[in-house]
Amino acid sequence: MPADTTARQAASARTLWVIDDDRSVRFVLAEALRSVGYQVREFDGPATALSALAKQCPDAVFTDVRMPDMDGLKLLNVLKADHPDLPVVVMSAYTDIASTAGAFRGGAHDFLSKPFDIDVAIAMARRALQQEDPVAAEPPGPTDVEPELVGEAPAMRELFRAIGKLAQAPLSVLIIGETGTGKELVARALHRHSPRAQQPFVALNTAAIPAELLESELFGHEPGAFTGAAKRQLGRFEQANGGTLFLDEIGDMPAALQTRLLRVLAEGEFFRIGGRELIRVDVRVIAATHQALDTLVADGRFRADLLHRLDVVRLNLPPLRQRHEDVPALAQRFLADAVNKLGCGNKRFDRSTLDRFLAYDWPGNVRELENLCWRVAALSPGEVIMPTDLPDTLRPTNGIAGIADWEDALRQWAETALRAQQRELYPRALERFEQVMLSAALSVTGGHRQHAAERLGLGRNTLTRKLGSSRPPKAAGD
Secondary structure, three states: OOHHHHHHHHHHOOEEEEEOOOHHHHHHHHHHHHHOOOEEEEEOOHHHHHHHHOOOOOOEEEEEOOOOOOOHHHHHHHHHHHOOOOOEEEEEOOOOHHHHHHHHHOOOOEEEEOOOOHHHHHHHHHHHHHOOOOOOOOOOOOOOOOOOOOOOOHHHHHHHHHHHHHOOOOOOEEEEOOOOOOHHHHHHHHHHOOOOOOOOEEEEEHHHOOHHHHHHHHHOEOOOOOOOOOOOEOOHHHHOOOOEEEEEOHHHOOHHHHHHHHHHHHHOEEEOEOOOOEEEOOOEEEEEEOOOHHHHHHOOOOOHHHHHHHOOEEEEOOOHHHOHHHHHHHHHHHHHHHHHHHOOOOOEEOHHHHHHHHOOOOOOHHHHHHHHHHHHHHHOOOOEEOHHHOOOOOOOOOOOOOHHHHHHHHHHHHHHHHHOOOOOHHHHHHHHHHHHHHHHHHHHOOOOHHHHHHHHOOOHHHHHHHHHHOOOOOOOOO
């Protein structure tokens, strides 16, 4: 019997529930799951689903978060209380850390971001139905404040999902990212949504402390341990006991201290400088660097065994130039914060200013954008911040035109064609626009359709359909 027939027959014995107040989402997901053989029941809200639960328990559930009568996280708690082994996939268009962490903390099997790719949803269903050892839900943590990390780019959505899941696991995490991308914000988010949230979060930039003082900063010292040590000082490990210690720029740590750090990570114990008392601590260590630690290991400048201890899970934080779609939201948030703290009245960005932001590469990443927003909040004379209020260095790089430039060019082309009595102008322009966008996305992603679809904000099936109905434009010289 063919393998796909066997799989379909196995799937037909499993029942999945889809709970969402959005009829279109419900229909698309249910039809996708039915197409691979699952039995699917649809519910427009938690109330009807809970009524049905008294008569039948499904094999897995997909539920939205934001619904009128009860949100999906409360429904998750109800489902897990009565059926702790029931796999639940939580869905939301609001892929922030609070949503993902709340879902995983409540015992969700997985988190599906909207808009979703049908293949991804089907894969999640299959994984949910294959699980054998459900993880017990952690008790709810503290009420979350507004997330410090902002982003809707696919890479950021994946990062938020990872943070939500990793926050519950007592694993060491290594955060990789360029300077200014917000590595400490990721570490704070991991702590804030973890069972250690009520305990201290202690941060130390190892590159900012002179090497001769770094050991004392980490492990503390006793009186008289060295010249100037007049009294006992607790180190960062003791300060973070029970909580989280964030070590930024770990790649700059001196070799001798790498050895001591390795012992603490392995044994959970150390001596203060000049001390004889063995100090034991329970600390989750999160490290970060902008350097390639694998290269430092190959060069003999970083211990391989220490890297293995720190790099249990690796999170890659994308630079701002790879998530341009997040720039307007970040800029508006930073401006609002600056205006509020500086007390300089209501200010906002003109659209042309945001267009300039979108055309810039931001070599200093999020930190550069935040600093700029504070500068223009303090110095711009009017309520509306125009491109003339920006520094001269903030201009499109590599000769790439800003959005306003191609909009003007499109308008001029349309006006010229309309005056010339040309017909079918709109469908011609739309077809050409799609061809250029699809071709550019495939070129940037090396032909990877899934990545191209994510960058364009399309589902992979939609992109495939459009590719099938259009021919990409020829390259210059073809």
